[in-house]
Amino acid sequence: MSKPTDPAYHWNGTDLDLDDYLARIGFDGGRVPSVAILRALVRAHTTSIPFENLEIILGRSIDLDLATLQDKMVRRRRGGYCYENVELFAAALERIGFGVTGLSGRVSMGAGAGLRPATHALLRVTTADDDRVWLCDVGFGAGPLEPYELSATTGEFAAGAWKFRLDNTVGELDSDLWVLHQFGSAGWIDRYTFTLNPQYRIDYAVGSHFVSTSPRSPFTTRPYAQRFRPDVHYVLDGTTLTAERPDGTGDSRHLDPADLPQILAEVFDIELAPPDAAAWVATPWPRT
Numbered sequence: 695m696s697k698p699t700d701p702a703y704h705w706n707g708t709d710l711d712l713d714d715y716l717a718r719i720g721f722d723g724g725r726v727p728s729v730a731i732l733r734a735l736v737r738a739h740t741t742s743i744p745f746e747n748l749e750i751i752l753g754r755s756i757d758l759d760l761a762t763l764q765d766k767m768v769r770r771r772r773g774g775y776c777y778e779n780v781e782l783f784a785a786a787l788e789r790i791g792f793g794v795t796g797l798s799g800r801v802s803m804g805a806g807a808g809l810r811p812a813t814h815a816l817l818r819v820t821t822a823d824d825d826r827v828w829l830c831d832v833g834f835g836a837g838p839l840e841p842y843e844l845s846a847t848t849g850e851f852a853a854g855a856w857k858f859r860l861d862n863t864v865g866e867l868d869s870d871l872w873v874l875h876q877f878g879s880a881g882w883i884d885r886y887t888f889t890l891n892p893q894y895r896i897d898y899a900v901g902s903h904f905v906s907t908s909p910r911s912p913f914t915t916r917p918y919a920q921r922f923r924p925d926v927h928y929v930l931d932g933t934t935l936t937a938e939r940p941d942g943t944g945d946s947r948h949l950d951p952a953d954l955p956q957i958l959a960e961v962f963d964i965e966l967a968p969p970d971a972a973a974w975v976a977t978p979w980p981r982t
Contacts, residue, residue: 703894705781706760707788711768715786718768719743727791727822736830737839739783744773744962745835745920747906747913751977752970756906758899760785773964775913776833777902780815781895783832793820796893797829798901799874804883813901813911814886815893818844829860834885835920836876836927844872844890854924855940879942917954917974921962928961930954935961951975 716722719738724731749756749766756778757763763782766772774782780796787794799814817830819841828841838853846862857877862870874885905911912918916932927938935957936946949957955971958964966974 702896705784705788705794705895707785707790709760710782710785710789711764712786712789714764714768715782718771725790727787727793729821729824729826729828731790732787732792732819732821732828732830733840735783735786736832736841739779739832740837740839740922741924743767743779743782743832744964745775745779745833745918745922746773746962746964747775747918748772748958748964748966748970748974750906750913751917752973756902758895758902771963771965773919773962774833775835775905776813776815777898777905779833780817781898783830784817787817787819787830791822794818796895796898797888797890798893798897799886799888801886802884803886804880811901811904812888813905814888815898815901816888818890831874835922835929837922839922839924857940877940877942878938879944881942919958919962919964930957930962 719742721735721738723734758777758781763778767774767778767782784794784796795818797816797818798812799816800810800812801814802810815833819828819830827844829844830841831838837856838858840853842848842851842853842858842860848860850857850859859875859882861873861875863873871887871889873887875882876885905913908914917930919930921928925939929936929938933949933951933954934946935949936944938944952975954975955966958966
């Protein structure tokens with residue numbers, strides 16, 4: 695089947711200010727669709743742009759049009775959740791010349807009970823210098839900080855000091871099902887499952903609406919932010935700040951709500967405008 699030419703099937707890469715985006719993630723390498731450049735771009739994006747849901751807590755909508763994403767995440771140096779990160783990254787990859795297909799995952803994080811909605815976005819990527827197919831997960835907030843090969847033989851792999859495992863199995867509906875596991879304080883847990891059914895921007899818009907508005911979504915009940923680094927993963931969940939390390943060790947502490955804007959700036963590189971910082975501290979979300 696030929697590649698669709700309808701713009702709805704693409705990622706608006708021609709509209710991206712690539713210079714500004716690459717400066718935002720601190721990337722000054724080549725602009726060719728190679729495996730080496732893909733590795734460098736994934737690492738730069740995942741360690742530069744944080745995961746966060748603060749606009750939702752402030753009562754604002756999440757818009758996935760590229761102009762809004764560039765203004766928020768590039769020019770204002772904010773972060774975003776999976777759909778925002780993935781759409782921005784997909785536009786950059788498309789602009790450089792990579793083959794990009796959206797995928798969707800069902801986050802489990804070891805819960806194992808019940809079927810959850812497919813509300814996580816990730817990308818299937820091909821390069822010009824290699825026949826392998828790669829998965830890029832820049833929107834989870836916890837790496838991997840490298841692309842990983844989409845292969846039934848991938849198994850356990852390291853991305854820097856962090857450990858992951860990719861399994862291929864058959865799902866309940868006899869579909870080909872992939873499972874990404876990660877190693878952490880609880881040992882090995884399943885992070886999410888996904889299939890290779892292509893997803894488009896309109897599909898992500900539907901998933902994003904649910905995640906940002908449903909009372910069943912964890913992102914509508916309390917602030918959540920992540921900053922992923924090669925040696926530590928910071929998580930802000932409500933007023934609890936956790937630091938997790940590749941060997942499974944970590945520590946956590948509770949914060950005074952008045953200190954949260956400073957923590958966001960110092961740990962997560964998220965600078966809120968003064969009115970937003972004041973409004974965010976005063977917002978009556980659950981504080982655990």
